[in-house]
Amino acid sequence: MPDTRISKLVQMWISGWVVSRGSSDPIDEPWGWTIDVGQPRHVARHVLPEPSEADVRKIVAETSAPGTWLKLFAEDQTVLPWVGPGWRLDGPGFLMTCNLAPESPEVPAGYTLTRWTRGGVSRVLVRTLDGHFAARGQIAHAGSRAGAHAVVDQVATADEHRRKGLGGLVMRTLQNTAYEAGARTGVLVGTPDGRALYSALGWTAHAPMASLWYEPSDAAQ
Structure with a gap:
């Protein structure tokens, strides 16, 4: 069954992230949200709280713009086989919360x-x-x-x-x-280095996040 708790936490995270970065409001998608960021190397991002292979492959097939990111709340090794050439893996992340x-x-x-x-x-x-x-x-x-x-x-x-x-x-x-x-609630996505600090401060990890961006070889020249 879908983990509605994780979806809710991811929605809370992006609702603050767009304020922090001054990006567009999240656009509802059947699989999650799309956010226009508007930076040369970060044009837009697709956020999938419960990524499926079919949804990820469809997004990848329709992506041609370098600087498009995927934020997939799953382990790196699970989602990496779903993307093809030109997709580069960033460091893993962890969705965390705490009671303020x-x-x-x-x-x-x-x-x-x-x-x-x-x-x-x-x-x-x-x-x-x-x-x-x-x-x-x-x-x-x-x-x-x-x-x-x-x-x-x-x-x-x-x-x-x-x-x-x-x-x-x-x-x-x-x-x-x-x-x-x-x-009264804090939300973040932390790096492996940050996770130790946040855990020591009372934050709880709820889900991993794989982060990938599209940079085909011709765009990297």
Whole structure:
């Protein structure tokens, strides 16, 4: 039977992702959603919460535009045989959620933290005392006040500042900002590296996500 819970979580994720990235509203499809992103290397994406071989093969057959992405909530090895030449596999992802709660993170010595909100997106920037980039992240507010949720996006830490607690600082600050704005559920798709951090902060993984983009050999020249 279809896993309606995963479909609902994926829908929550994309409803915040489009706010975070300023992309088009999701377009309903029989198999999920299409989103126009409008970047040269990320023209559009097709999101399938429960991908079937038939649906993926049909999308692939109808795709000719480089920079088209597939976000398939399944294991890489399951979906890779369904696509043909020109489709390139990105790193795996994990759909995760958490119950938001008030947070009061402390900024480690030697760093400063700046945060701001604009257009439904709250951003956090961590820098060294002399202004060098150290870490960042953002969270998009989505959903009605009664069922508000927030979607974490683009969390990154500079290599030379890893293992200093900055990822946790960014996440806790984002989570607290979303909680103060009325959200009670956090949603994200994390990388394998990020999954360890998010799990330590109380996030739960629900499904894997395979990520592929179309770049035929002639477009890569």
